[in-house]
Amino acid sequence: FYFSQLEMEEYDARPDRFGPTVIGKYTKGVGQVEARFPTDDEDPISFAMTVVHRLIERMEAKGINETGSYQPDGIPLNIWNAIGRLDIGTESIT
Incomplete structure (x- = not known):
């Protein structure tokens, strides 16, 4: 599953959230286009291992x-x- 960071910025820029100061926080500041999150049968470490495996193969x-x-x-x-x-x-797992 994933969501667009532009949509996240639009949501966070609402007056009842953080306001317009967050525009560009994710896309320009962090440099993300989209964010992904695991389902019940996945975890962030398996995401990272998949990325490393693909990188090494390339x-x-x-x-x-x-x-x-x-x-x-x-x-x-x-x-x-x-x-x-x-x-x-x-840094996201608590």
Whole structure:
């Protein structure tokens, strides 16, 4: 599920909410076009892991793997072995 940040700004800009000062807060200030939220069978961490997986696959497809420059034989490592550590966190979970 997702919602447009423009719609969110319009909602928050109502006089009974925060007023017109929030126009541009999400789209220009934060740089978001839309916001997504998980359903009952999903969680934010699975969203993050999906993004990381897609990013790594795209890096591999485009040949963005410079680990061969640091290997004695010059052969790049497998893209998944080239990553030492990934930390995924959120500031939204309470």
